[in-house]
Amino acid sequence: MERNGITMKPNTTALANWLLTWVNDNGAIHGFHNHSVWGSNPYRWADFTSNHSTWASPLLASIALAIKEKRDPRLEEMLIQLIRFQTTAFQEDGQYAHIGFQIGESLKRGLIHNMMPNVALGLTAEYAEAWLPQEHREAIRTAIASSMDTNDTMYPFGALYKEGKAKAISNQEYARLWGKLQYQRVFGEVRWEDLPDQLDFMIDRYHVKGFPDEDSDASYRYLGDLTNTEPAEYYGLLIAPLILAYEIYGTEKYLEAAGRLCRHLARCAWYDEKGQIRLHRAWYHSGSRWVKIKEPMLIAGMGMSLYGIQKYLSHREDEELERFLAACDRTYATYQNPRGFFASATGWQGEADIAPCSAWHSHDLLYLLVRHRPEPEFHEALFKADDKISVLLGDQCIWMEKGNHWTITDYAAHDVFKLLGRKDEAYFGRDMDWIGGDRTLPAHFSFKDQPIFMRTDEGVFLKPGSHEEEDLNLSWIGPRPYLGLWK
Numbered sequence: 001m002e003r004n005g006i007t008m009k010p011n012t013t014a015l016a017n018w019l020l021t022w023v024n025d026n027g028a029i030h031g032f033h034n035h036s037v038w039g040s041n042p043y044r045w046a047d048f049t050s051n052h053s054t055w056a057s058p059l060l061a062s063i064a065l066a067i068k069e070k071r072d073p074r075l076e077e078m079l080i081q082l083i084r085f086q087t088t089a090f091q092e093d094g095q096y097a098h099i100g101f102q103i104g105e106s107l108k109r110g111l112i113h114n115m116m117p118n119v120a121l122g123l124t125a126e127y128a129e130a131w132l133p134q135e136h137r138e139a140i141r142t143a144i145a146s147s148m149d150t151n152d153t154m155y156p157f158g159a160l161y162k163e164g165k166a167k168a169i170s171n172q173e174y175a176r177l178w179g180k181l182q183y184q185r186v187f188g189e190v191r192w193e194d195l196p197d198q199l200d201f202m203i204d205r206y207h208v209k210g211f212p213d214e215d216s217d218a219s220y221r222y223l224g225d226l227t228n229t230e231p232a233e234y235y236g237l238l239i240a241p242l243i244l245a246y247e248i249y250g251t252e253k254y255l256e257a258a259g260r261l262c263r264h265l266a267r268c269a270w271y272d273e274k275g276q277i278r279l280h281r282a283w284y285h286s287g288s289r290w291v292k293i294k295e296p297m298l299i300a301g302m303g304m305s306l307y308g309i310q311k312y313l314s315h316r317e318d319e320e321l322e323r324f325l326a327a328c329d330r331t332y333a334t335y336q337n338p339r340g341f342f343a344s345a346t347g348w349q350g351e352a353d354i355a356p357c358s359a360w361h362s363h364d365l366l367y368l369l370v371r372h373r374p375e376p377e378f379h380e381a382l383f384k385a386d387d388k389i390s391v392l393l394g395d396q397c398i399w400m401e402k403g404n405h406w407t408i409t410d411y412a413a414h415d416v417f418k419l420l421g422r423k424d425e426a427y428f429g430r431d432m433d434w435i436g437g438d439r440t441l442p443a444h445f446s447f448k449d450q451p452i453f454m455r456t457d458e459g460v461f462l463k464p465g466s467h468e469e470e471d472l473n474l475s476w477i478g479p480r481p482y483l484g485l486w487k
Contacts, residue, residue, distance in 0.1 A: 010332040012368045013378045014340030016066070019059060019365060020382065021404075022358040022423050023078060027085025028052035028098075029059055030423055031358030032406065035102030036298040036345035037231055037281075039352045043408075043419060043428075047104030051426030054113045055101050055359035057086060057120035058304075058366045064127035065369045071131065072379050083124065083136050086117050087143035094150030101359065111155045115175035118144045122182030129186075144183050145191065151176065157198055167222040170206045171234035177202070178241035185248060199245050202238075203257045211283055212267050212292070217260035218283060232268065232279035233301050235261055236363075239308030243315065255315060262309045266324040270294045272346060276334050277327040279305065296347030299335050301360035302328060303367035310371045325371065332364065338473035339390035339401070346477065351408050351417065353477060354394035389451060389467065393460055393476035398453060405447040407431075411455040412463060420445045454486055461486035 022030050033053050034041040042049050063079045066072070089097040096114050100107035121140045125132065157176070158168050177199060180192050211218035211229065218229040219238055230238070242258040245251065268280040272295075279302055281293040306328055309321050335343040341356035342364065392399040397417045400407050408419040420441055421428030432440045451467035453460055459481045462469060469484070476482045 008326070008333065009329040009372060010336045010342070010368065011340065011375075012365065012372060013375050013381050014336070014338070015342075015361065015365055015368070016062070016340070016378065017382055017384060017386070018340035018356075019062075019358055019361055020078070022056075023059075023082065024424055025081070027081040027083070028089075028426075029056040029082070029358060029362070030426065031056060032355050032408070032421060032428070033101050033104065033359055034344055034352055034355040034357040036296075036301060036348070036352050036357065036360065037233060038102065039296060039348050039350075040102045041351065041355070041357075042100075042102065042104030042106075043351070045103045045106060047100070047106045048427050048429055049100075049104035049106075050421050050428045051105070052085070052089070052098040053101050053359045054086075054096050054099050054117045056362045057117040058123075059120075059358075059362040060086065061120050061123035061127060062362065062365045062369050064124045064132075065366075066374055066378065066382075067131070068127050069374050070379050072382075074383065075379070076131070079124070079128065080133075080136055083121070083139065086121060087136075087139040090146075093154075094146065095154070096147060109154075111151060112169070112172040112175055114147055114151050115172065115179050118147055118179035119175060119182060122179060122186055125186045126182070141183070141187050144179065148176075148180060148183075148191075158201065167224045169222045170202070170219045170230050171237040173198075173202060174238045174241050178237065178244065181241055181244045181248060185244065195245070196249060196251070199242070199254065203242075203253070207257060207260070209260070211264055211290070213263075215260065216263040216267055217257065218264050219261070221282075227285035229283040231282045232265055233298055233305055235265055236304030236306070236308035239305070240311055243308070243311045246315070255312075258308070258312050259316060259318075262312050262318075262321055265305055265309065266321055268292060269324065269327075274334055276331040277324070278331065278346075296345055296352070298345045298360065299331065300342040300344045300356060300364060302332075303360075303364035307363070307367040307370055310367065329368075329371075332368075335475075335477070337390055337392055337475040339386060339388075341390075341392075343392060343475070343477045349395045351394075351397055351399075351419075354392045354397060354399045355408055356392070356399065386473070388471055388473045390473040391451065391453075391475070393453060393474075393478055393482060395478040395480075400447070400450055402447070405445075407447050407450065409450065411460070412452050414455075420447055455480060459483040 060082050067075050091097050099113035125140045206219045207217045209217050221230050239258045239261050242254045246254040269277050272278050281297045283290050345353045389402045398409050404423045406421050408417045418431040420431045429441050452463040462485050
């Protein structure tokens, strides 16, 4: 949709099509799990895994929403396989498997990445209630209940985690509450009696007004350090459970608290060099004053916070928040590659800006489907193949993909990244082809005939003879403009 030549919202169909290319036959959602908030990924941690991440589980809820709009046998089959995978992928200690996200398989513990699939599975059971076979609904119920029992023991509410390695973090505690409330709503079982008391504790102890004004609340990240607030992209994990609690209990306090958090996001937002509205990073205390930090900050991954605001708007009309969501939709559209994915972030000046993480994008898809519903061509185009090479030009490196192949590569005469991966493989690595040795990737990783881009002082150019521009899904985010063929 355009108005005066300006795209008002992103192409949700293209985004969904791209996301489904990361879904493997066994129901795992692979990806280069780039954490564009913290700037790290399995490459930076020397982990080199690109297999399933539980942070991508909102994709299940998105598919369930699409099926709710229009039944589709192929989508239903895929969703059932996704459910099978997520409800059976557990570690021996009862935590979900694949919870390492940006650290990869090296990390085996942590509350938030156990809670995200519980939330997503609960939403999936709600959206798919009309058609989902009972065995899969029961698998969801059992997985959530078992996971909650394990995590409540390992990470008691509001307490230091075992071995004192982490503290009770606001978004993680709220995500646990969201998962439990969603379970209660979907399965009609009051399994946890203390949820209202815990919600009140979170509001009373974590919420703090004055960011940026008296009508808005931020949340401290954890109570052991009152000099910083939660990064903005996590606020959906706070807002959504408060709204769900309001719907279940009818307590006005929860809706009011959610609204104040929504205003925090809208009123702390900023405009970047492209004139697009962006979520702020966080607030930090200098020792004498509070300072708002804008970036480095994500673009892809705003979705859960925006989802929370959209849910709030289903109960309260608010023109300011409506304008904010519309502006964020324009931001998505501005930073969308023709293939469907978004630029990940700005300010990192490395792969964290350009490598599109399927997990963060799954949060964006959920929000966009809830807000806008599927486009008319959504179901027909969902599995359509794209034969072009997709390219996102960054400041220091380039993301490319075609079919199952993906790479984070370099400009001509640079030799820094040269990473190769496949969407159907659980690991990736450095291109060692011309060197050889034990680290050489198997032949099927080879990504031949990549376009070559030259970065000059003037701008970025496509080298003639490497590819034609019409062969590419091309976008760019770096400070140098793309200037076409190098003539």
